Amino acid sequence: MENRYIMFTFAVLASLMVIAIVLVMSQYVNNSRISQVYQTLNQVQGGLQSLQVLSLLGSSNSTANCGILSAGLSTLSSQLSQLGVEVQAADIENQSGTQYTNLVNQLSYARIEYWLIAQKTNSQCGGGLTTVLMFYKPQNCNSCILEASELSFIQSTNPALAFVGLDGEWNLSVVQALRSSYNLSSSDYPAIVVNGIHVVKGYQTLSGLLSSLCMYTNRAKFCNSTV
Numbered sequence: 001m002e003n004r005y006i007m008f009t010f011a012v013l014a015s016l017m018v019i020a021i022v023l024v025m026s027q028y029v030n031n032s033r034i035s036q037v038y039q040t041l042n043q044v045q046g047g048l049q050s051l052q053v054l055s056l057l058g059s060s061n062s063t064a065n066c067g068i069l070s071a072g073l074s075t076l077s078s079q080l081s082q083l084g085v086e087v088q089a090a091d092i093e094n095q096s097g098t099q100y101t102n103l104v105n106q107l108s109y110a111r112i113e114y115w116l117i118a119q120k121t122n123s124q125c126g127g128g129l130t131t132v133l134m135f136y137k138p139q140n141c142n143s144c145i146l147e148a149s150e151l152s153f154i155q156s157t158n159p160a161l162a163f164v165g166l167d168g169e170w171n172l173s174v175v176q177a178l179r180s181s182y183n184l185s186s187s188d189y190p191a192i193v194v195n196g197i198h199v200v201k202g203y204q205t206l207s208g209l210l211s212s213l214c215m216y217t218n219r220a221k222f223c224n225s226t227v
Contacts, residue, residue, distance in 0.1 A: 034099075036086055037083070037086045037087055037103060040079060040082055040083045040086055041083060041103070041106060041107070041110070043079055044076060044079045044080060044083055044110050045106075045110060047072060047075060047076045047079065048076065048110060048113050048114065048117065050072065051069060051072045051073065051076070051117050051121075052113070052117060054068060054069060054072070055069060055117060055120050055121060055124065065124075065125075066121070066124070066125035066126075066128065069117075069121045069124075069125065070121065070125070070128070070129070070159075070160070073114070073117065073118055073121065073129075073162050074159055076114055077114070077155065077162065077163070077164070080107075080110060080111060080114060080164060081152070083107060083110070084107065084165075087100075087103055087104065087107055104167075104170060105172055108166065108167065108170055108172050108174070108175055109172075109174070111164045111165070111166055112166065112174060112175075112178070114162075114164050115131060115133050115162070115164050115166075118131045118162035118164075119131055119195075119196050121162075122162075122195070128160060129160050129161070129162050130158075130160060130161050130162070130194065130195060130213060130217050130219065130222075131161075131162045131163075131194070131195050131196060132151060132161065132162070132163040132164075132192050132193070132194055132213075133164060133165075133166060133178075133192065133193045133196075134147065134148060134151060134163065134164070134165040134166065134190055134191070134192045134193075135165075135166055135168035135179065135182075135184055135188070135189055135190065135191045135192075135193075136148065136165055136166070136167060136168060136189050136190050137167065137168060137169045137186055137189045138167055138169065139169075141189055141190070143190060143203035144189055144190040144203075146203065147190040147192075147203055147204060147209070148165050148190070150204075150205070150206045150209055151163045151165075151192075151209060153206070154206070154209060154210065154213070154222075158221050158222070160221075161213075166178070168184060168186065168189060168191075169186060182199050183199075184199070184201070188201040188202065190202070190203055192204075192209075192212070194212065194213065194216045194217065195216065195217065197216075198212075198216040200212050210222050210223075
């Protein structure tokens with residue numbers, strides 16, 4: 001009887017140790033993910049500040065200045081895309097706590113600032129860019145995911161397209177102000193704003209997106225596309 005008791009005690013202790021090790025490893029992995037998120041966020045914020053300063057140096061549409069701004073926007077687009085994936089992958093307080101909310105707030109501000117800088121660059125550099133701001137909702141919107149993928153594909157073949165997505169359901173005053181200014185509701189998502197003016201509501205296929213971009217920009221790279 002005593003041997004059975006000792007064996008049972010050891011079994012319980014071993015189980016507790018395994019659980020403790022799993023919890024510690026899970027916390028370590030989560031902390032590593034959070035650290036990576038903040039590292040990417042710092043890179044994005046630094047890049048945005050650099051482009052903001054550069055855009056304020058003057059309204060000249062010099063080839064050098066516009067080239068730097070366009071290249072910077074392209075880099076930031078990739079970093080913002082990566083940051084969005086990292087924020088979703090990191091299990092930060094089950095994506096409901098203060099830390100997660102603060103991260104999404106900063107990501108939303110970064111996306112809006114990217115779009116504003118792209119708008120300003122387009123104005124300063126003779127309309128060489130096409131900007132697209134997409135409003136989406138993260139839950140129960142498969143068409144939002146599809147349209148984001150289609151726009152990302154178009155951007156990959158047309159570097160002069162500056163595209164960024166924004167969670168139109170996020171409870172942030174600047175997000176709600178933008179949503180209101182374009183008269184959008186959640187039933188309109190996905191919705192895109194082309195060059196800060198033209199609003200297209202509802203899901204569009206790849207060819208539909210190209211048709212809209214052609215209509216509102218009259219650029220051959222969209223109008224003559226065969227995809």
